[in-house]
Amino acid sequence: xxxxxxxxxxxxxxxxxxxxxxxxxxxxxLSIEGNDAMQFNKQTLEVxxxxxxxxxxxxHVGKLPAAAMGHNWVLTETSAFQAVAAAGTSAGLPxxxxxxxxxxxxxxxxxxxxxxxxxxxxxxSQLKKGGDYTFFCSFPGHWSVMKGxxxxx
Ligand SMILES: [Cu+2]
Numbered sequence: 001x002x003x004x005x006x007x008x009x010x011x012x013x014x015x016x017x018x019x020x021x022x023x024x025x026x027x028x029x030l031s032i033e034g035n036d037a038m039q040f041n042k043q044t045l046e047v048x049x050x051x052x053x054x055x056x057x058x059x060h061v062g063k064l065p066a067a068a069m070g071h072n073w074v075l076t077e078t079s080a081f082q083a084v085a086a087a088g089t090s091a092g093l094p095x096x097x098x099x100x101x102x103x104x105x106x107x108x109x110x111x112x113x114x115x116x117x118x119x120x121x122x123x124x125s126q127l128k129k130g131g132d133y134t135f136f137c138s139f140p141g142h143w144s145v146m147k148g149x150x151x152x153x
Pocket of ligand 1: 034038069070071072137138139142146
């Protein structure tokens with residue numbers, strides 16, 4: 001970040017704190033692992049109600065390359081997840097198996113291979129407390145087993 005961007009951010013934060021003194025930004029950290037056996041190590045991820053942002057870190061603890069056993073982390077409403085997974089297969093690896101500019105995608109990482117780590121930060125303003133959200137890997141064939149629920153609130 002350049003000095004001028006930091007200064008602008010500082011000024012903006014200062015202005016926000018004057019106009020909205022009760023609003024506190026809180027970034028919450030989530031982590032999950034994928035492996036060479038096509039598995040995530042968690043079936044549930046929980047985000048506390050006071051988190052304003054979430055940073056999700058995905059680590060591929062296997063050894064296989066992305067072309068053979070790639071993993072990503074995609075979040076949608078549960079009602080949309082199968083359709084988004086199918087659209088992701090059509091989108092292909094150059095698009096990280098995620099449909100471009102699709103409003104149903106709340107957040108996603110890129111596809112990574114064994115030994116790699118990636119992360120994504122997103123605002124919880126897109127989430128409703130108590131909503132039904134599914135995270136999954138959209139690599140073709142993975143989403144039927146590599147999936148779980150994200151709970152907010
Ligand atoms: Cu996968």
